[in-house]
Amino acid sequence: MTIMPGEFVAVLGRSGAGKSTLIRCINRLVEADEGTVFWNGQSITGMNPGQLRLIRGEIGMVFQHFHLLPRLSVWTNVLAGGFADMPYWRSLLGAFSAKDRKRALTALREVGLAELAKRRVEELSGGQKQRVAIARVLMQKPKLLLGDEPISSLDAVTAERVMAFIQELHRKRGVTVVLNLHDVSAARAYATRIIGLTAGRITFDGTPEQLTDEELRVIYPPDEEDDRTIANREGES
Ligand SMILES: Nc1ncnc2c1ncn2[C@@H]1O[C@H](COP(=O)(O)OP(=O)(O)O)[C@@H](O)[C@H]1O
Numbered sequence: 001m002t003i004m005p006g007e008f009v010a011v012l013g014r015s016g017a018g019k020s021t022l023i024r025c026i027n028r029l030v031e032a033d034e035g036t037v038f039w040n041g042q043s044i045t046g047m048n049p050g051q052l053r054l055i056r057g058e059i060g061m062v063f064q065h066f067h068l069l070p071r072l073s074v075w076t077n078v079l080a081g082g083f084a085d086m087p088y089w090r091s092l093l094g095a096f097s098a099k100d101r102k103r104a105l106t107a108l109r110e111v112g113l114a115e116l117a118k119r120r121v122e123e124l125s126g127g128q129k130q131r132v133a134i135a136r137v138l139m140q141k142p143k144l145l146l147g148d149e150p151i152s153s154l155d156a157v158t159a160e161r162v163m164a165f166i167q168e169l170h171r172k173r174g175v176t177v178v179l180n181l182h183d184v185s186a187a188r189a190y191a192t193r194i195i196g197l198t199a200g201r202i203t204f205d206g207t208p209e210q211l212t213d214e215e216l217r218v219i220y221p222p223d224e225e226d227d228r229t230i231a232n233r234e235g236e237s
């Protein structure tokens with residue numbers, strides 16, 4: 001599939017369909033066994049670690065369970081941003097310039113959390129944590145935002161708020177968005193394009209309007225383990 005700049009893509013599919021694998025192959029959190037991922041015409045799958053680091057700066061990611069450093073302050077988490085996955089990120093903290101610190105605060109203001117900058121992340125609610133994660137991504141000035149079920153651990157009202165922030169990023173900053181979502185109605189409400197995955201294959205690719213109930217049944221096929229199979233199995237034993 002090809003995703004164009006400025007799209008807001010929701011990936012739907014049952015658990016195990018391959019949503020996380022798909023999204024993680026894009027920034028190589030998972031290494032693809034086959035196939036190629038291109039980013040602006042360059043093969044991400046063929047990049048060396050140095051090239052990959054540059055590209056990862058352009059691709060932000062948010063997760064279901066936030067992936068923050070719980071004992072550290074909100075501000076530090078936003079500052080550590082892209083460095084948090086590096087073993088020596090702590091040594092970089094002292095190196096942040098006044099400008100970086102100001103940018104982190106601006107990012108926090110954008111997600112409405114500036115007043116919580118000095119609080120420890122572990123003291124925050126789920127929705128606040130996800131907004132910290134979004135602020136961290138904002139620091140990166142990403143061109144692409146990936147999200148692996150970013151609202152799955154949030155209550156409905158909080159999920160709505162987080163989706164609204166992501167939509168704002170998309171609209172105001174032109175960030176391309178690709179999110180795995182559990183929630184079909186959120187996909188319909190926010191995405192410009194929906195991709196359905198069934199057992200590792202794309203079975204739907206269209207607009208929210210084109211996603212009919214019939215198409216939904218293809219993306220979410222009824223359980224294979226239905227009464228008939230169970231009855232057959234019992235017959236065999
Ligand atoms: N590292 C891995 N090695 C082998 N199989 C994996 C790995 N990660 C996931 N899988 C399998 O790939 C399939 C898709 O998983 P995943 O992408 O996590 O699905 P989803 O996010 O849609 O629930 C599942 O059958 C899962 O068990």
Ligand SMILES: [Mg+2]
Nearest residue numbers: 019020021180
């Ligand atoms: Mg998943």
